[in-house]
Amino acid sequence: MHPGAAALLRLLPLVGLVACHGVPAPPTAPPTPPTTAPDHRRSGYDFMSPATQALQRDDSANPGMLWVQGGQQRFEADCKTCHTPDSLRGVAPRYPAFDTVLGKPVTLAGRINLCRQRHVQQAPWPWDSEALLELEAFVALQSRGLPLLPVTDPRLHIALLQGQRLWQQPLGQLQLSCAQCHDQQAGRRLAGSTIPQAHATGYPLYRLEWQALGPLQRRLRGCMNGVRAEAFAHGADEWVALELWLRQRAAGLPWEAPAVRP
Numbered sequence: 001m002h003p004g005a006a007a008l009l010r011l012l013p014l015v016g017l018v019a020c021h022g023v024p025a026p027p028t029a030p031p032t033p034p035t036t037a038p039d040h041r042r043s044g045y046d047f048m049s050p051a052t053q054a055l056q057r058d059d060s061a062n063p064g065m066l067w068v069q070g071g072q073q074r075f076e077a078d079c080k081t082c083h084t085p086d087s088l089r090g091v092a093p094r095y096p097a098f099d100t101v102l103g104k105p106v107t108l109a110g111r112i113n114l115c116r117q118r119h120v121q122q123a124p125w126p127w128d129s130e131a132l133l134e135l136e137a138f139v140a141l142q143s144r145g146l147p148l149l150p151v152t153d154p155r156l157h158i159a160l161l162q163g164q165r166l167w168q169q170p171l172g173q174l175q176l177s178c179a180q181c182h183d184q185q186a187g188r189r190l191a192g193s194t195i196p197q198a199h200a201t202g203y204p205l206y207r208l209e210w211q212a213l214g215p216l217q218r219r220l221r222g223c224m225n226g227v228r229a230e231a232f233a234h235g236a237d238e239w240v241a242l243e244l245w246l247r248q249r250a251a252g253l254p255w256e257a258p259a260v261r262p
Helices: 003-021 050-057 064-078 108-118 130-141 154-168 178-184 216-226 237-249
Strands: 097-099 104-106 205-207 212-214
Touching (some): 064 130, 097 154, 104 237, 108 130, 154 178, 154 237, 216 237
Antiparallel strands (some): 097 104, 205 212
């Protein structure tokens, strides 16, 4: 017999043994737990002075609470037959939301006006009215501390993409986009102020510059004026789309309304 064949025959019993009983697997290292990338998003609150932060935290000093009080009176007059304050918790962080009758998204202020028309049989308030701002502030307060919700409704997909495009689109004579300032330059100084990341976590909010409470669309209009662009009309679909993108961008951050900003 060939020597190699003889050696192969001697190995056959071992091969059979291995086939029958197997070879114990070598010990393996425990699985590495998944790592979560750090969240570098920051609320505008984090960029404020300690004095302004304290103003927001203290409801007895926060000027925005004056509008909340007015909104509570309006709520008790027009809304409490259908809603309670507890039932409003979680509402503000999920707006803009889709309205099935209109077939498009609406903001929280838009929903309030639709409720006035459909259920209270009253005329809608003007977009810049104090009455609408007060009731929006009261509704927004009920969700303070909850996270903003991500946009998951597929009916909002087109508007969400439109909002993202508007965020990234250079506008006005200065040809600057929202993203250039608040994504690429956030944290740097401009005219003595820190450029925030522009997360819409506390609207309507009180701005010391305005000496008043204001909605998100007022702030957005101010930005467009700053880059010398023509602002959209009050309540335009473009504003709603941009607000929807801002909601998605800030998803998971805590709701702060009514916030205070410089």
